[in-house]
């Protein structure tokens with residue numbers, strides 16, 4: 398897809414069909430692993446919302462949904478990896494089997510912070526499910542992704558919930574965004 402006005406091109410990296418097949422397989426794994434239990438999916442807004450919607454509908458268990466929104470501090474005085482909680486201050490997950498649903502694990506700061514935050518509310522267990530993983534970019538060691546969609550190379554991706562400047566979230570596929578800087582500066 399080429400956005401002529403903005404000199405941005407998105408090329409398909411993972412098609413809608415590939416995503417759908419993988420999401421079904423992840424959901425089948427979760428259904429098997431948590432048989433006889435309830436699970437609480439904790440969706441990280443906004444990027445994981447489309448993944449969550451597809452995943453939740455394929456899980457054949459009693460499923461609860463919770464949402465959190467976190468962001469990185471822009472403040473340069475803070476150290477890299479500081480995470481700020483935007484919503485909510487309290488999660489209803491006491492005694493629950495929690496699966497954090499993330500769009501992408503990049504440096505790993507967000508996932509590590511979320512795992513720690515969940516534990517404050519005494520859940521029965523906490524696991525991580527991410528659609529994408531960029532292992533080359535990892536700064537935090539020991540972030541284990543129990544349910545992973547795809548490993549991808551170090552490229553900036555958009556679509557299937559993920560954005561660039563709040564755009565492209567509604568693309569049905571995951572694509573690599575390329576911005577033609579020369580064109581922009583003309």
Ligand code: IMP
Nearest residue numbers: 444501502503504505506507553554559
């Ligand atoms: P981390 O703390 O570096 O692992 O950051 C993970 C978060 O950064 C993800 O949940 C995304 O919101 C965002 N992010 C990282 N890489 C990309 C990308 O390629 N496209 C869109 N968002 C990204």
Ligand code: MG
Nearest residue numbers: 441444500501
């Ligand atoms: Mg995210």
